[in-house]
Amino acid sequence: MTINNALFEPINIGNIQLSGRFVKSATVETLCDQAGFVTAQYIQHYEELAQGGTPLIITGAASYNTFSRGVPYQLAVDHDDKIEGLKKLADTVHQYGSKIMVQIYHTARQAAPAPMGRSKAQAPSVVSEPILGVKPDAMSIEEIHESIQQYADAAERCKIAGMDGVQIHAAHGYLLSSFLTPHTNRRRDSYGGSFENRLRLLLEIYHEVRKRVGSDFPVIMKINGSDDLPYRKGLSTETLVKIAKRMEQEGIDAVEVTAGHYESGFTFERGNFKGYTRNVLKHGMGVHFSKMKRSFMWLFAPVVDLYFQRSARFSAGFNIPYARQFTKALNVPVICVGGLNTKQQMSEALANNDCDMVSAARGLVADPYLYHHMKNNLKGPECNYCNACFSRPGVNPLDCYDPHIKAEKVQMLAREQPELVELAEEAL
Ligand SMILES: Cc1cc2nc3c(=O)[nH]c(=O)nc-3n(C[C@H](O)[C@H](O)[C@H](O)COP(=O)(O)O)c2cc1C
Structure with missing residues (x-):
């Protein structure tokens, strides 16, 4: 099969042009301060990814109110005082020609409330989360309406800060995903029951966000390609494609395809x-x-x-079978994430029209210069999907915790960033 180099060709999301078809998928960083303000370490993390040529960077999940926070030290976009830090972040990334979007989310029942300093969790319905043992409260209509406004406020702050777009997190069993899924949404009011009712919150959030940021600001969405909830009322690929198609008609600019809730057994993190x-x-x-x-x-x-x-057994490109269905149905770019960290795999996925763009999370934790290395046929540290990085959010900063790969990463960064070596030597 001929492998073309579409990976390195420009593509548009809404009205912005990206230098290539490769995206850094959202990875919660544990690098902000307690209140979720951007820190120097947070900016450095993203500067590295921008130096590595990553065409589009999506930040880790950012909270927008108390109940939406999932882990300590994650980004928050909950008040106007966060704008200054976000602006520094956007300016830094832009210096290298990369684009950056903020992923906005609500953790719902997928975080223990006590470590987050609150007494309860919010969700569509009182359905216990078996992995964490969290029994959430059902959101009242007033809480839902307040949440919609706060979500839109957060998106507006991102635009004011100079971000290139926002990603609505409607996957992985978090709030919007749990409203879509009948297993987690047992409501009998206008936000539960029928397909239209379960879709309502996503639509209302999207419309309010769009109203605030305007039509020329990219708003993209991360959605499951399958809920992976056998024996429970999870969503099938067919229904999820239908949701994405509807969101495309409403004006969403791109869709990233993933899979699973926590209680699926972390199928979005196969490894x-x-x-x-x-x-x-x-x-x-x-x-x-x-x-x-x-x-x-x-x-x-x-x-x-x-x-x-x-x-959650690993296989390379594990969400490709789902992404393929979305690509067939949609006209906006479809981004496939999951188990893709080599040029060969990514180029094949694009050449086969399985997706329009590819994204990586763990591959970039191991090698923030992955795009630069792929483009120049250089070998960098390669993620082995050990999931050590995935066990640490909230307590340890996002990094590679496989000792061998981490050693390669340190060496690689020293090679690619001679000024870092100089700084380290000065510090001795
Ligand atoms: C440490 C870590 C943190 C993550 N945080 C987020 C997040 O904030 N938002 C999100 O949508 N996905 C998050 N993910 C999932 C990734 O975005 C991605 O969907 C998943 O890792 C599969 O891609 P990969 O095989 O390239 O790692 C996280 C994954 C890891 C390993």
Whole structure:
């Protein structure tokens, strides 16, 4: 098969032109301060990705109110005082010709409330989350309406700060995804029941965001290609494509395709889950759990890992079969994420018309210069999908935690950024 180089050709999302068809997918960073303000380390993280030539960078999930926060030290776009930091971030990334969008989300029932300093979690309905053991409250109509305004306020702040767009997170079982899915949405009011009712919150948020940012500001969406909820009322690819098609008609500018909720067994993070649960307990959000919960989870960790290993077995380009369906149905760019970290895999996905663009998360954690390396046929550190990075959000900064790959990454960065070596030498 002929592999063309579409990966390095420009493409438009809405009215912005990207230098290539490669995207950094959202990865929560644990690099902001407690209140979610941008820090120097946060900017440095994104400067590296921009130096690596990444055409489009999507930030990690950003919260917009107290209930939407999922982990400490993640970005917040909840007040106007966050605009200054966001502006510095956008200006830094733009210096290198990259574009940057902020992913806005609400964690809903997929975060334990206590470590986030609140007493309850909000969700469409009172349906317990089995992985974290969270029993949420059902949102009142007033809370829903308030949330819509706060979401739109957040998007407007991103535009004022000079961002190139926003991504609405409607995947992974978070708030919007859980409103779409019948298993998690058991409401009997105008936000639950029929397809139209379950879609209502996504539509209302999109319309309010669009009203605030205007028609020339890209608004894109991340959506599941499958809910991966067997024996529960999850959404099929067919229904999810129908939702994306509807959003395209409403004016969404691009769609990124992923899969799964937490309770699917983390199918959006297919990889190696051996030792994952104990890593969470030692280095991740598990440090905030009660002693009793920690001891219980420690004991059953191998069984839990085995469940994840089976439900979320890795295969290269694991969301391609879903993305292909979206690409057939939509005219706006479809971005495929999941298990893509080589030029060969990405070029093949584009050449086969499985998607219009590709994105990577863990591949860029291992090698922030991945795009530059692919473009120039250079070898960089290659992610092995060990999921050590995925066990640490909220407690340790986003980085590669495989000792061998991390060592390669340090060497590579020193090679690519001689000024960093000089700085390190000066610091000695
Ligand atoms: C540490 C970490 C943090 C993540 N944070 C987010 C996030 O904030 N928002 C989101 O939509 N996905 C998040 N993801 C999922 C990724 O965006 C992506 O969908 C997933 O890792 C599959 O892509 P990959 O195989 O290229 O890593 C995260 C993944 C990792 C490893």
